[in-house]
Amino acid sequence: MLLKEYRICMPLTVEEYRIGQLYMISKHSHEQSDRGEGVEVVQNEPYEDPNHGNGQLTEKRVYLNRQLPSWARAVVPKIFYITEKAWNYYPYTITEYTCSFLPKFSIHIETKYEDNKGSNDNIFDNEAKDLEREVCFIDIACDEIPERYYKESEDPKHFKSEKTGRGLLKEGWRETHQPIMCSYKLVTVKFEVWGLQTRVEQFVHKVVRDILMIGHRQAFAWVDEWYDMTMDEVREFERATQEATNEKIGTFPPAISISNISLPSSTRSAPSSAPSTPLSSDAPEFLSVPKDRPRKKSAPETLTLPDPEKKAL
Numbered sequence: 029m030l031l032k033e034y035r036i037c038m039p040l041t042v043e044e045y046r047i048g049q050l051y052m053i054s055k056h057s058h059e060q061s062d063r064g065e066g067v068e069v070v071q072n073e074p075y076e077d078p079n080h081g082n083g084q085l086t087e088k089r090v091y092l093n094r095q096l097p098s099w100a101r102a103v104v105p106k107i108f109y110i111t112e113k114a115w116n117y118y119p120y121t122i123t124e125y126t127c128s129f130l131p132k133f134s135i136h137i138e139t140k141y142e143d144n145k146g147s148n149d150n151i152f153d154n155e156a157k158d159l160e161r162e163v164c165f166i167d168i169a170c171d172e173i174p175e176r177y178y179k180e181s182e183d184p185k186h187f188k189s190e191k192t193g194r195g196l197l198k199e200g201w202r203e204t205h206q207p208i209m210c211s212y213k214l215v216t217v218k219f220e221v222w223g224l225q226t227r228v229e230q231f232v233h234k235v236v237r238d239i240l241m242i243g244h245r246q247a248f249a250w251v252d253e254w255y256d257m258t259m260d261e262v263r264e265f266e267r268a269t270q271e272a273t274n275e276k277i278g279t280f281p282p283a284i285s286i287s288n289i290s291l292p293s294s295t296r297s298a299p300s301s302a303p304s305t306p307l308s309s310d311a312p313e314f315l316s317v318p319k320d321r322p323r324k325k326s327a328p329e330t331l332t333l334p335d336p337e338k339k340a341l
Contacts, residue, residue, distance in 0.1 A: 030229035031161040034213040034237065035146035036168065036244050039184075039194045041207045042141045044255070045247065046118050050262045051254035052247040054269040057088075061273050066091060068109075068277050069270040075115060083117035090125075091277065132220040135232065139213045145202050146210040161214070166237065168245045169197035177242050182249040191255045195248075213240065 038045055057067035068089045075085035090110045114123040119141040126134050140151050146165060169184040180186055188195030194205075202208065215236055219228040254262065 029216060029218050030226075030233060031159055031214070031216050032233055033152065033161050033163045034166055034211075034215060034240055035163065036166045036211045036213070036240055037146050037202045038168070038209050038211065038244060038248060039197065039201070039205050039207065040209055040248070040251070042119055042143050042209045044207075045141065045209055045211070047257050047259065047262050048247040048251060048254050050266055051257065052243060052250060054266045054273075055250065055253075056243065056246060058269050058273045058276070061276050066273065066277050068274055072266070072270065077115065077117065080115075080117035080120060083115055086112075086114045086116070088112040088114075130219075132218070133228075134218045135236070136216040136218075137213055139211060141209060141211055143207065143209050145208050146212070148210075148212070151212050152214045164237065166241055166244070167202065168241065168248065169201060170199055171241060173241055173245070174238055177238065182245050184245060184248055187249050189251050189255075191252045194251070211244065 040048065057069075060066050061068075068091065069086070070089055071085065071087040073085055075083050077083060088111070090112055091108070108127075108129050110125050110127050112123065112125050114121060121137075121139045123137040123139070124134065125136075138152065142148055142151065149163075184195065184197040186196070197205070215233065217229045217232045217236070219225050219232070221228070257265070
């Protein structure tokens, strides 16, 4: 298990971000969904918890097959998806990710929001007071972002909001900007497979960090689209976008091909989940097989058959 606490500051108030977060998640999910892959909303309804009060329960299926590297796509079935369950009791939320294909893999995220610049060191003391964790600050304006995700229109260093006048965030903006809020996220990653656990958990945290960076940048860059919305209006936007996203995914649903004809082993093709045009043929270093590993021989190099004539004698 690897536990990290992420702190992401935003040039917004906690109340403003409540609308922006819902808008960003819906729009981002719709943009990333296409031809049977993306985010399908299974459930989204009010939920009441005896401890946290009224909230919203959301369940989604995140189809990722085409986005996996080729070495993973070769062994993962086409119906592969991750289940996301979220309980939103804003300003406190719980999100869990599980995968039926990898039962020993899970991600658990607890989030709290406060109107400060990430200065509360005790915000999760009740939840994780006995667990060691690394604190990681994420600067949406100045931290590096993977090149494939970069969009100048979503760069806080170049974006300025027409409705709020906020933007063009420069180095050190978190020390002087008002208003400012912080999204505190306690992220636990588990991959309980001996020999791979540490490296996989570290890799997943890197992916989580990239996703947090992208999502918070978009929430701010799209502020002029959602800033005047009421909660009812953003919920209606969320509902309409979810319907459009589910339809977008359902047009080309992931499928399993079943054949009644058994082919000879010599003519059997590759698994249906193998990519026809792999993006990369290299597995990650921690999954690669040593090139100099001796191969086991299940049969001798030559096979001598008995002589029928000698047998007759």
